[in-house]
Amino acid sequence: MAAEQRKLLEQLMGSSTTSRSAQLSLNDPKVCRSYLVGTCPHDLFTNTKQDLGTCPKVHAEGLKVEYEALSDREKQRYGFEYDYMRDLQKYIDDCNRRIDAAQRRLEKTPDEIRQTNVLLKGIADLSTSIECGLLEVEILGSMGEVSRAQDELFRVRQAAQTKAERERELKALSDTSGPSGHQKLQVCDVCGAYLSRLDNDRRLADHFYGKMHLGYAQMQYYSSSISNTLE
Incomplete structure (x- = not known):
């Protein structure tokens, strides 16, 4: 409950x-x-x-x-902030231990994991940007704002090109890192969940905006903010 x-x-x-x-x-x-x-x-x-x-x-x-x-x-x-920070840190430390264990199981270097997570996040953000941009183009077109719609469409195309480049980088990284048995997996460096490099953009976005991922991200943010305030 x-x-x-x-x-x-x-x-x-x-x-x-x-x-x-x-x-x-x-x-x-x-x-x-x-x-x-x-x-x-x-x-x-x-x-x-x-x-x-x-x-x-x-x-x-x-x-x-x-x-x-x-x-x-x-x-x-x-002094409740100190109690809160200790409470958060306990769960953050548990999560970090799970992340370390998951990374060791995949036998990947920290740099490969970092690069993969950066690319996955970038691809998810670009996908969201493209979807919003296309919606904006449609709205502007219906309002007769042809010039503004063309400008927005240009930005959408640029984002699509950048996304394609990031996907090629991710594929290249996938082909050269990790053992063959785990070649299509990576560990989220925020919540420790396994992600598949074969997941589509929607599934990746669902992860990054999911409750577990956002929960640990929120913990880390609060812990860092309180720590800076108390210094």
Whole structure:
């Protein structure tokens, strides 16, 4: 049971849950400090292979609002950011260990993995750009904006050429790296999932914008931001 189920349960339980939450204070050990500061890791991976289940601590929306209203100095006095950073780092470290293990299984060099992930991300971004550009051309054409439509079409064609070049680079890298048994696989350096180089653009985009990938990306972003703030 995760975030959506938690909300449903709270609605079903009604005022009794609200009453108990109202009795808690910010520094109560039963309160989830990660939820107060940002996003609790238990809420990031619902219905994925990394689902962490329900957080054992209380997520009280009223306390979150109260905490967010505090001044920076008051927040520093509580020190919840340190707790949040430690919580995030635990899951980030676990993910990094999985990534290292997956990379060793593929027997690929770190540089080959980095190049592959950069190319995959670039291809996915270009595909999205091309789709949006074609839609813009259609809209401009229907509005009679012929000149602007032609300019946008030119940009779409340039993006398509760049995408074709990146796909050729990816194929060349695929043909020269990794053992033959794993030649079509690579590891995502954010979430540790295996990706196939044979996947089409839509499947790759689904991965990069999927809940598990975005969850770990969000963890890394929050951890880095808090670390910089506390320095």
